[in-house]
Amino acid sequence: MPGPITLGPYGPLDHDGLVALILPIQREEFGIPITLADQPDLDAIPAFYQTGAGEFWVARHEGQVVGSIALKDLGAGLGALRKMFVAAPYRGRDWGVARALLVTLIDHARAHGMTRLYLGTTDRFLAAHRFYEREGFQRVEPEQLPPVFPRLAVDTRFYTLALGA
Template sequence: MDPSAPPIVRPFRPADTEGVAAVIVPIQQSEFGIPIRYEDQPDLLAIPDFYQSGAGGFWVAEAADGSIVGTIGLRDIGGGMAALRKMFVASGHRGDGTARRLLDTLVAHAKAAGLRTVLLGTTARFLAAHRFYEKNGFVEIATEELPASFPRMAVDTKFYRLQL
């Protein structure tokens, strides 16, 4: 594999578990000061059951050296809707198209699976993420517009919807 090649996006495999944790947890803890551990995130402990069921999915961005440098998950919440969760890109791969490839993969999968709406929650601190989502067609919505089936996280204060 060409070491300068951009990361490839592919479905999560159980062997990726350690690499997924190595991307997500440091970003949560160090960059955003969220006091959360890998063990506190049951969805990460059971990715195949939590994400890769129904119309859901979970993908990783794998660098040429085999390391995981990005993640994105889609949780089927019923009624033609799904929740985008766990979108993280390692700092060394921000701005190189990795985030866009992750999102494009998720959206293509959602459309092919017959989903009509993708929802997401994020914290007020993730300003670059807000800009990214808005640039890619997500519209901010009020908390009251979320369906009861939406898996809201305690840290989420800002919510978005993408109509497919």
């Protein structure tokens, strides 16, 4: 019987496992020509994400990083959801990794006084679009993003979620 999925904040020992999770999904699964050098936040997670009300979580199964999600504190009660990735074998309702990561992020954001989340994704992540929409995110146009939103060149589709009390 396989062990449970555990969620917890990112630590330095998670770096290599996180890179091994994210880069193949971006490059091989979705054909996005992106490198680790194109994502300096991955080499500076504590400084980039784990400040203010921000945090970075990883899902682990039997010691292996199988999922990730990050909350970037944008100030003024706003947050950006970033780096949500789940390894293919752990996707779907059977494991519930994506939902557990998202609930953890939303609960944390609310507990730290955030009132609205934003996220950017690519047109290629169709399952992610459906997931975010099922979870209550509303699509927004790029012009509706706050000026402080850290927009990535690969992002072409954007969502927001109001965090009620």
